[in-house]
Amino acid sequence: MDNETDNEMDKDGPEQTTMVPASIEITLPFEKRNCTQCKAKRAGQYILLNLNNTVLHYRTHHEMEKIHFKCSLCEKIFQSKHAALCHMPKCPGPKQDIEGGNEVHLLPSAGNKKLQ
Numbered sequence: 428m429d430n431e432t433d434n435e436m437d438k439d440g441p442e443q444t445t446m447v448p449a450s451i452e453i454t455l456p457f458e459k460r461n462c463t464q465c466k467a468k469r470a471g472q473y474i475l476l477n478l479n480n481t482v483l484h485y486r487t488h489h490e491m492e493k494i495h496f497k498c499s500l501c502e503k504i505f506q507s508k509h510a511a512l513c514h515m516p517k518c519p520g521p522k523q524d525i526e527g528g529n530e531v532h533l534l535p536s537a538g539n540k541k542l543q
Contacts, residue, residue, distance in 0.1 A: 450495055462484060
């Protein structure tokens with residue numbers, strides 16, 4: 428009988444797992460899309476037409492999830508929409524990978540000297 432009470436305590440005991448909030452990644456530059464989470468839940472057909480409506484949708488309907496913004500060119504991830512939008516016009520693009528996996532960065536101020 429003690430085993431039954433131990434099993435019941437394991438189920439309802441104080442050692443409950445805490446949920447880690449999931450994250451949503453919005454890729455920039457923005458292209459219209461559907462909310463895949465709402466579509467999977469069949470909670471409506473949410474077509475996200477612009478960046479502001481997308482952020483508003485995620486904040487109201489998926490408030491437990493953290494929103495991140497990702498540059499589609501260099502794949503950097505930003506915590507805020509403002510930082511991501513400021514980065515976009517200055518983005519150098521993808522890192523160039525040549526000569527056996529070495530990363531080569533071009534520095535515009537140094538006369539395009541190669542650094543490894």
